[in-house]
Amino acid sequence: MTSQEQEKEQQRVDSVIHQITARIAAVTDDYDKARAEMKLVQENYSANTSVNYIELDDRIETSADLQQQRALASRLIENEQIISGQLNTFKELEQSPYFGRIDIQDAGDPDTERLYIGTASFTDDEQNFLVYDWRAPISAIYYNGTLGNVTYETPGGRQLTNLKKKRQFLIQNGQIESMFDTNETVGDEMLQHVLGQQNDETMQNIVATIQREQNDIIRDTRSDLLVVQGVAGSGKTSAILQRIAFLLYHSRQELQADQIVLFSPNKLFSHYISDVLPSLGERNMRQVTLAEFLSQRLLGLDVETLFDRYETESTLPDAQVNVRQFKESANYMHQVADYCQHLDPEHFKFNHIYFDGQVFFDKAEIEAIYHALPALQPAERFLKTKNELIKRLKRRINEEAKSKWVAEEIDQLSDEQYHDLLGNKQRHQFQELDAEVNYIARKIVTKRLRVVYDALYNNYFLDTYSQYLDFMAQAELPDDCDAAQFEASRARFAQAIEYHRCPLVDAAPLLYLRDILTGGGQNHAMQHLFVDEMQDYSIAQLQYLHHAFPKAHMTFLGDSEQALFKAVQAPEALLNQLRDAFNVHRPRLLKLNRSYRSTYPITTFAKALLPDGAQIEAFNRPGDLPKVIIRYDFDSGIDALDREITTLSATNGTIAILTQDLTQAHEVYQKLNHQHKNVTLMTDADLSLPKGILVLPIYLAKGLEFDAVIGWNVSATNFPDEQFTGTLYTIATRAMHQLTLISLGPVSPLIASDKMPTTVLQIEHELTN
Numbered sequence: 001m002t003s004q005e006q007e008k009e010q011q012r013v014d015s016v017i018h019q020i021t022a023r024i025a026a027v028t029d030d031y032d033k034a035r036a037e038m039k040l041v042q043e044n045y046s047a048n049t050s051v052n053y054i055e056l057d058d059r060i061e062t063s064a065d066l067q068q069q070r071a072l073a074s075r076l077i078e079n080e081q082i083i084s085g086q087l088n089t090f091k092e093l094e095q096s097p098y099f100g101r102i103d104i105q106d107a108g109d110p111d112t113e114r115l116y117i118g119t120a121s122f123t124d125d126e127q128n129f130l131v132y133d134w135r136a137p138i139s140a141i142y143y144n145g146t147l148g149n150v151t152y153e154t155p156g157g158r159q160l161t162n163l164k165k166k167r168q169f170l171i172q173n174g175q176i177e178s179m180f181d182t183n184e185t186v187g188d189e190m191l192q193h194v195l196g197q198q199n200d201e202t203m204q205n206i207v208a209t210i211q212r213e214q215n216d217i218i219r220d221t222r223s224d225l226l227v228v229q230g231v232a233g234s235g236k237t238s239a240i241l242q243r244i245a246f247l248l249y250h251s252r253q254e255l256q257a258d259q260i261v262l263f264s265p266n267k268l269f270s271h272y273i274s275d276v277l278p279s280l281g282e283r284n285m286r287q288v289t290l291a292e293f294l295s296q297r298l299l300g301l302d303v304e305t306l307f308d309r310y311e312t313e314s315t316l317p318d319a320q321v322n323v324r325q326f327k328e329s330a331n332y333m334h335q336v337a338d339y340c341q342h343l344d345p346e347h348f349k350f351n352h353i354y355f356d357g358q359v360f361f362d363k364a365e366i367e368a369i370y371h372a373l374p375a376l377q378p379a380e381r382f383l384k385t386k387n388e389l390i391k392r393l394k395r396r397i398n399e400e401a402k403s404k405w406v407a408e409e410i411d412q413l414s415d416e417q418y419h420d421l422l423g424n425k426q427r428h429q430f431q432e433l434d435a436e437v438n439y440i441a442r443k444i445v446t447k448r449l450r451v452v453y454d455a456l457y458n459n460y461f462l463d464t465y466s467q468y469l470d471f472m473a474q475a476e477l478p479d480d481c482d483a484a485q486f487e488a489s490r491a492r493f494a495q496a497i498e499y500h501r502c503p504l505v506d507a508a509p510l511l512y513l514r515d516i517l518t519g520g521g522q523n524h525a526m527q528h529l530f531v532d533e534m535q536d537y538s539i540a541q542l543q544y545l546h547h548a549f550p551k552a553h554m555t556f557l558g559d560s561e562q563a564l565f566k567a568v569q570a571p572e573a574l575l576n577q578l579r580d581a582f583n584v585h586r587p588r589l590l591k592l593n594r595s596y597r598s599t600y601p602i603t604t605f606a607k608a609l610l611p612d613g614a615q616i617e618a619f620n621r622p623g624d625l626p627k628v629i630i631r632y633d634f635d636s637g638i639d640a641l642d643r644e645i646t647t648l649s650a651t652n653g654t655i656a657i658l659t660q661d662l663t664q665a666h667e668v669y670q671k672l673n674h675q676h677k678n679v680t681l682m683t684d685a686d687l688s689l690p691k692g693i694l695v696l697p698i699y700l701a702k703g704l705e706f707d708a709v710i711g712w713n714v715s716a717t718n719f720p721d722e723q724f725t726g727t728l729y730t731i732a733t734r735a736m737h738q739l740t741l742i743s744l745g746p747v748s749p750l751i752a753s754d755k756m757p758t759t760v761l762q763i764e765h766e767l768t769n
């Protein structure tokens, strides 16, 4: 491209930036005004909150006044937040106003229109678009179209136009660093540039270089179940985040960020992705890990986590694997639903409700209420039982209010306590004093018996655990599931509950059973459910999530090859399973086969680890061959590690040493900690990733990436067979620029196999004599 052309483009960049800068000045003015107003209200508010509360009437007046001020303050805060959001967006645009240009010509129109595309829209004072938001309907052409006739969706239907030119820019600090014309979706030059950079502490948005197949995921608004099978580093996580930004833009009126929930693999990951949406001017969605979600719903129980399970998984006897598979299946969940629907009232398990160590409602009484009700759906019948219990509680409160201890307590009340109990009621609202005293007495007893009310409200009178044990006792086992083994697993559940623990495999069916019987546990407000790393979820768990968020559109992303300790499952089979289990109308499967994260040599090696790796397309970014270092004892392994760290540190910001489990991570960390200053051992509790040298077990590195990776001890002992392919593949694919694998003793047969081409690795043996 001529430098004259670039000069012309630079002039336009300058002119747009000039207008953005002027807008920033104007908006800053608005912002200062909003802040000043806010401060005034705050001062006024704090002056008012220190009024004297003794006189009741004063207090009521003050509180009405305060409420008004509080409403005003929250309106002002909202206003201030909007202006501050705009300001941030403009400041980003000021550095880099856009990254793309398309020239289009509609049929019959003599003129070509030139549109520039950036992370947000910007219009001049006459409302002409100087920059189009990347999510605007017309911007789809930039991502989807090759030159020639193209179509794009608009709210008014599909439009046809002719794409005459597509240009990409890299603009930094207001200067065009490079620009390319391309016929491709988004050309490789730009990608080369972006991917060659060092890893940042947090993930970056990819709007400038979204690829066509990623764009399909991002802009899909039709599917109610979107399953994405994407190879490691293919941009699944990036696509989720851009998709959320797109959906928020697309349904601005109906969709809020907190109606979107993302299940992420670990807390480090949650932090890692936390900057992407704000960088696009959007608020973050809700994020939760499966462990957090389950423990929140099973309060009081220590729910086994996926990490606990990884640590013990390899020791699980074969016979129990089938039992676990059954419990993780859709069949098991269907049986739970079926059991609940047809549950004979005689089999309903109730608990006593206690107060102060005494039985308050006997379970026989609860049973009698339940039995006396007409045959209804279990949840309805349960709700009626609950209402009856609450009615009886109120009756008992009324009786108790007449007792002596209450009268004594009333006598002891200070004026202020008395007014507190009166709450919104005013004295003159009572016909006579007796009514007022009785009102106060009931308030006192209600407060005292609050725990009973809470127990009823939280459905504690259903004995969920016994009910689940009862379910298991009658479950119909598939042929490959041994009855004695299943019974043993039932006994293990019972024992775990004694110790307030819950095995992971039982958490979803247990919650499902509780929800169906009590009619609770569903969140109808959530509109989108995203699950990243879905290969680590069982069908039963996914089914429970679908039940818990019944109105949510689902987007599940994962890579079956990265399943740790689990057989690889074909994505089509998975989609069919999910479709049947969820009863959805518009399921869609999309595949991402191109891997962007790692250099060409690293991806080529990682492909060779997999039996069906040929489908993976490596992005053509040059780099060193991965290295395998073989040593024969722990200490020389550590020496080799030490030397590698020193070499890699020269060119890499973050080096991750990935181990198979936590014990090995500890062993390595103990040694390294003496030799290097900036070594960090990462644990499940860590929330952010420091720079430097990190030591962590592979399951904590899921979804993350590092400049350089050293896989610790890839020996035949640690990775003996295909069961470990997923783990090894996940380790290798965390590396962006450099990969080293160290083996203590003979290297894993997964690497030293005939299928592994000798050209994809450098091997360094210890010289032994």
Ligand SMILES: Nc1ncnc2c1ncn2[C@@H]1O[C@H](COP(=O)(O)OP(=O)(O)OP(=O)(O)O)[C@@H](O)[C@H]1O
Residues within 6 Å of the ligand: 191, 194, 195, 204, 206, 209, 210, 211, 214, 230, 231, 232, 233, 234, 235, 236, 237, 238, 239, 559, 596, 597, 702, 703, 704, 705, 733
């Ligand atoms: N279109 C793109 N443009 C620029 N960078 C991209 C693009 N797609 C992916 N990347 C980069 O590739 C890397 C991998 O992306 P991401 O983490 O989203 O992949 P993933 O499929 O979720 O990976 P994994 O399953 O291995 O965790 C990231 O650094 C991301 O920024």
